[in-house]
Amino acid sequence: MRYIDEFRDGALALTMRDAIARAVEPDRDYRFMEFCGGHTHAISRYGIADLLPPQIRLIHGPGCPVCVLPIGRIDQAIRAALDHGVVLASYGDTLRVPASDRLTLLRAKAIGADVRMVYSPLDAVRLAQASPGREVVFLAIGFETTTAPSAAAIAHAHAAGLGNYSVLADHVLTPPAMHAILTAEEAVPLDGFIGPAHVSTVIGSAPYEPFALAYGKPVVIAGFEPLDVMKAIEMLVRQANEGRAEVENEFTRAVTRDGNPKAKALMDEVFTVRESFEWRGLGTLPHSALRLRDEYAGYDAERRFDLPYVPVPDHPACECAAILRGQKHPEECRIFATACTPDSPVGSCMVSAEGACAAHFSYGRFRHRGPAGPSRLEPVEVTS
Numbered sequence: 001m002r003y004i005d006e007f008r009d010g011a012l013a014l015t016m017r018d019a020i021a022r023a024v025e026p027d028r029d030y031r032f033m034e035f036c037g038g039h040t041h042a043i044s045r046y047g048i049a050d051l052l053p054p055q056i057r058l059i060h061g062p063g064c065p066v067c068v069l070p071i072g073r074i075d076q077a078i079r080a081a082l083d084h085g086v087v088l089a090s091y092g093d094t095l096r097v098p099a100s101d102r103l104t105l106l107r108a109k110a111i112g113a114d115v116r117m118v119y120s121p122l123d124a125v126r127l128a129q130a131s132p133g134r135e136v137v138f139l140a141i142g143f144e145t146t147t148a149p150s151a152a153a154i155a156h157a158h159a160a161g162l163g164n165y166s167v168l169a170d171h172v173l174t175p176p177a178m179h180a181i182l183t184a185e186e187a188v189p190l191d192g193f194i195g196p197a198h199v200s201t202v203i204g205s206a207p208y209e210p211f212a213l214a215y216g217k218p219v220v221i222a223g224f225e226p227l228d229v230m231k232a233i234e235m236l237v238r239q240a241n242e243g244r245a246e247v248e249n250e251f252t253r254a255v256t257r258d259g260n261p262k263a264k265a266l267m268d269e270v271f272t273v274r275e276s277f278e279w280r281g282l283g284t285l286p287h288s289a290l291r292l293r294d295e296y297a298g299y300d301a302e303r304r305f306d307l308p309y310v311p312v313p314d315h316p317a318c319e320c321a322a323i324l325r326g327q328k329h330p331e332e333c334r335i336f337a338t339a340c341t342p343d344s345p346v347g348s349c350m351v352s353a354e355g356a357c358a359a360h361f362s363y364g365r366f367r368h369r370g371p372a373g374p375s376r377l378e379p380v381e382v383t384s
């Protein structure tokens with residue numbers, strides 16, 4: 001398939017492996033963060049880290065949308081479904097994120113909540129149109145990539161005069177999260193970012209320019225295929241070697257400097273920036289997420305059903321917060337692959353295929369660490 005097969009070519013991957021090895025300076029280290037969960041998944045799936053010279057370390061970032069959603073936001077959706085009797089619709093992964101009281105949205109469904117999996121916000125609008133006697137709430141999560149379809153669905157519902165559709169808007173913004181990573185008290189030292197693919201198709205490459213200018217951190221926007229990621233790593237190595245800090249675009253087949261003006265205008269029409277928002281792992285960040293504009297307040301489920309946000313701490317054994325800040329690796333969580341697995345996730349990083357823990361577990365990368373690695377044999381009791 002065009003634009004897929006040629007970016008998964010094994011022979012080319014080996015050529016690029018050799019090019020990266022030649023570009024690396026032997027007596028220095030390179031620490032690059034892949035911001036996006038899609039890249040984390042590709043790196044694990046295709047074994048990209050195994051192809052790199054030992055001087056290069058890839059660090060997972062906070063770009064998996066399901067992972068950064070704090071427990072309190074899932075609790076809000078469960079309260080809407082259980083206490084207010086709404087039909088709660090969301091993406092499949094979101095329904096499996098652990099919440100308070102050992103619940104997930106799927107477990108809430110098992111005790112009587114009306115929870116539906118949808119593939120898009122427009123599916124939820126159609127659900128509302130087909131159920132005139134019911135309130136339908138769409139739990140809208142994700143970065144700028146999924147914000148545009150959420151905005152389109154709200155504008156569509158508004159134009160259709162649909163009165164029984166509303167949204168729990170938990171959309172978050174990429175640049176404030178990158179800022180938080182770089183300015184955290186115990187910020188992990190980085191030599192550059194592999195910039196998001198899908199997000200950048202919407203916002204363009206321009207929003208990353210301040211990171212190159214103000215923090216001296218190169219950003220190379222990369223597609224999700226393995227050769228995209230390897231090319232981006234080579235570009236980052238060259239910037240580091242030459243002491244440059246620029247925004248470069250490897251994903252030129254989809255990303256421009258200005259992004260998608262139509263999608264940005266639609267997002268801006270429907271959403272405005274929240275004063276602050278709590279992220280799992282990054283804490284409460286100012287101006288880092290979106291809410292519905294007052295003109296669309298009727299579609300804001302938080303206001304419509306009076307659902308205040310209540311923060312809830314993570315499970316004490318879970319290291320998702322440190323993993324999302326790039327400070328720990330999945331294997332450093334003592335319940336990784338024992339009490340916490342994709343079939344029975346304890347933390348959000350084990351839920352989605354884009355989560356660092358799920359990616360490591362699913363592609364078995366941790367098994368290659370051998371006897372020196374942490375034991376996977378001792379089960380750990382999990383209580384909450």
Ligand code: SF4
Pocket residue numbers: 317318319320323330333334335336337340341345346347348349350351357
């Ligand atoms: S293994 Fe599970 S509990 Fe541990 S950090 Fe990953 S998701 Fe959280």
